[in-house]
Amino acid sequence: MRIDKYLWCVRYYKTRNMVTEACKKNHITVNGIVAKPSKEVFPTDKITFRKDQITQIITVLDIPDNRVGAKLVDMYRKNETPPEVYAHLELLKLSKEHYRKTGAGRPTKKDRRDIDEFGNEIKTEDEIE
Structure with a gap:
């Protein structure tokens, strides 16, 4: 399955076009190699991508046939992003509340x-x- 379709199927991106744009900006790597949108992914591949100021690391467990529901996503990927990254994101959100609203x-x-x-x-x- 193509990387753009896979990340769309497991609900990391809302549209395939958003995945394609991220690939063009070199935000997505598969096994340490920058990926084009047409890059094929297979089980045990490690995907690293940057989204919402977080560098996320996932491992492909299985390939879905179609876009899956949010409850079924864990069957197709394993999230290996360290919890410190999420804590840092929360800290960023809290620091932004300090400033005046736009x-x-x-x-x-x-x-x-x-x-x-x-x-x-x-x-x-x-x-x-």
């Missing part, structure tokens, strides 16, 4: 006072130590 405009006077007050609280805690 389209919120310039800070108001009250926002500015809150920011200054927050900075002063940090300084006072450091001075105590």
Whole structure:
């Protein structure tokens, strides 16, 4: 089965066109070799690809006939991505919440006072130590 069809069948990408674009950008490798969308995959192949700021590593267990349901995906692949990578992604999400929302405009006077007050609280805690 082609790599683009396989990654689409096991629900890592929403469309085959998205897989093709990832292949063209050299984001997908099979057994350490950069893959074209037409690259054939077989059981025991190790696929590494970058998606959503995570480098995912999966091993092909079996080849599905068609796109499979989310509950059946584990029959066709083994996820070997280390758990630290997912923890790092959660940390990235939490750090993005710190910044202002897009389209919120310039800070108001009250926002500015809150920011200054927050900075002063940090300084006072450091001075105590």
